[in-house]
Amino acid sequence: MEEYPLTVPSRSAVRVRVPAKINLHLGVGPLRDDGFHDLATVFHAVSLYDELTLECGPPGVRLVLETPDNAVPTDERNLAVRALNALAAYANIEPAVTVRLRKGIPVAGGMAGGSADAAAALVAGDTLWQLATPPEKLHELAAQLGSDVPFALLGGDALGTGRGERLTPLTHPYQRHWVFATASEGLSTPAVYAESDRIRGTTAASDPEPVIKALDEPDPRALADALGNDLQAATLSLRPELHHVLAAGEAAGALKGIVSGSGPTCAFLVRDAEHARSVAARLKNTRIAHGPVGGAALVTN
Numbered sequence: 233m234e235e236y237p238l239t240v241p242s243r244s245a246v247r248v249r250v251p252a253k254i255n256l257h258l259g260v261g262p263l264r265d266d267g268f269h270d271l272a273t274v275f276h277a278v279s280l281y282d283e284l285t286l287e288c289g290p291p292g293v294r295l296v297l298e299t300p301d302n303a304v305p306t307d308e309r310n311l312a313v314r315a316l317n318a319l320a321a322y323a324n325i326e327p328a329v330t331v332r333l334r335k336g337i338p339v340a341g342g343m344a345g346g347s348a349d350a351a352a353a354l355v356a357g358d359t360l361w362q363l364a365t366p367p368e369k370l371h372e373l374a375a376q377l378g379s380d381v382p383f384a385l386l387g388g389d390a391l392g393t394g395r396g397e398r399l400t401p402l403t404h405p406y407q408r409h410w411v412f413a414t415a416s417e418g419l420s421t422p423a424v425y426a427e428s429d430r431i432r433g434t435t436a437a438s439d440p441e442p443v444i445k446a447l448d449e450p451d452p453r454a455l456a457d458a459l460g461n462d463l464q465a466a467t468l469s470l471r472p473e474l475h476h477v478l479a480a481g482e483a484a485g486a487l488k489g490i491v492s493g494s495g496p497t498c499a500f501l502v503r504d505a506e507h508a509r510s511v512a513a514r515l516k517n518t519r520i521a522h523g524p525v526g527g528a529a530l531v532t533n
């Protein structure tokens with residue numbers, strides 16, 4: 233009987249859609265010996281998406297950016313390329329693929345865009361190469377690629393501990409509505425953590441419990457009162473003009489504004505979809521979204 237190599241795919245291309253995240257609560261503990269911080273965070277996946285298509289190509293992993301952005305590398309520094317190389321190494325195969333990446337998530341905006349692409353690449357590679365990788369192994373590869381990557385696989389709402397990679401899903405029936413104010417220039421995540429260490433020293437992580445409780449309340453005002461971000465002071469220290477963005481969002485009627493993750497995107501919680509449109513119309517450079525939504529998933533049409 234003729235033997236086929238393990239790497240022959242059953243389909244010529246796969247497409248995966250992956251959401252952005254915000255942190256409804258971001259509690260940051262002291263700096264650890266490994267250079268990371270222990271977190272107590274509540275992740276929330278929102279309906280801003282990147283789309284990644286994977287098809288057979290020449291040997292190696294080639295990435296084509298379909299929405300050009302100078303801040304997104306197309307070589308091995310791209311997290312999607314690193315994810316495919318890591319998956320191929322685990323599966324002991326030589327990759328020969330082209331990745332087409334369509335960015336809908338703000339770049340370097342504190343919404344985990346690069347992490348999302350790494351998660352999408354793991355799902356796409358696993359499907360194209362027919363690996364049926366066990367979920368625990370995919371999670372392990374994801375955590376090696378970055379602290380936010382496991383959540384991009386999972387989606388929904390989840391409590392994140394450790395450096396953000398240990399996840400406990402949080403389930404509740406309510407959809408929340410958001411307006412995001414994006415900035416044209418991104419912020420470096422390590423620089424924001426370093427500034428936070430300078431400002432906060434060894435302060436313990438703030439408690440995510442009020443947000444976890446508020447998720448079970450239908451009234452978004454309960455969630456608005458509970459939102460919190462221990463990195464916000466550091467982000468505002470590096471980007472003082474964000475004080476004005478946060479004030480403008482609340483003056484436009486948002487229930488509450490916070491910096492998203494390490495920033496500089498600001499996230500405004502609003503009552504509903506109509507309220508989102510009215511708040512967004514009064515601000516500059518906005519995107520509207522809702523959450524929670526599912527994590528990285530194949531697009532089948």
Ligand SMILES: C[C@](O)(CO)[C@H](O)COP(=O)(O)OP(=O)(O)OC[C@H]1O[C@@H](n2ccc(N)nc2=O)[C@H](O)[C@@H]1O
Pocket residue numbers: 255258267268269270271273342344347377378379380381394395396421422425493494
């Ligand atoms: C700000 C958040 O987006 C909140 O979810 C994340 O903590 C950042 O996650 P990420 O971008 O996936 O971060 P990684 O790629 O794992 O790490 C980049 C850098 O961020 C800092 N970092 C990240 C996660 C963490 N728990 N503590 C840290 O201090 C470290 O300086 C690290 O070198």
Ligand SMILES: Nc1ncnc2c1ncn2[C@@H]1O[C@H](COP(=O)(O)OP(=O)(O)OP(=O)(O)O)[C@@H](O)[C@H]1O
Pocket residue numbers: 303304305309310311312338339340341342343344345346347349350380418419421493494495
């Ligand atoms: N696929 C990718 N998409 C965007 N940026 C990427 C990607 N791969 C690597 N990068 C690099 O990562 C940097 C941070 O981009 P990203 O959009 O992930 O930031 P972020 O949303 O602030 O991340 P996080 O919220 O996880 O800290 C970019 O400036 C870019 O150099």
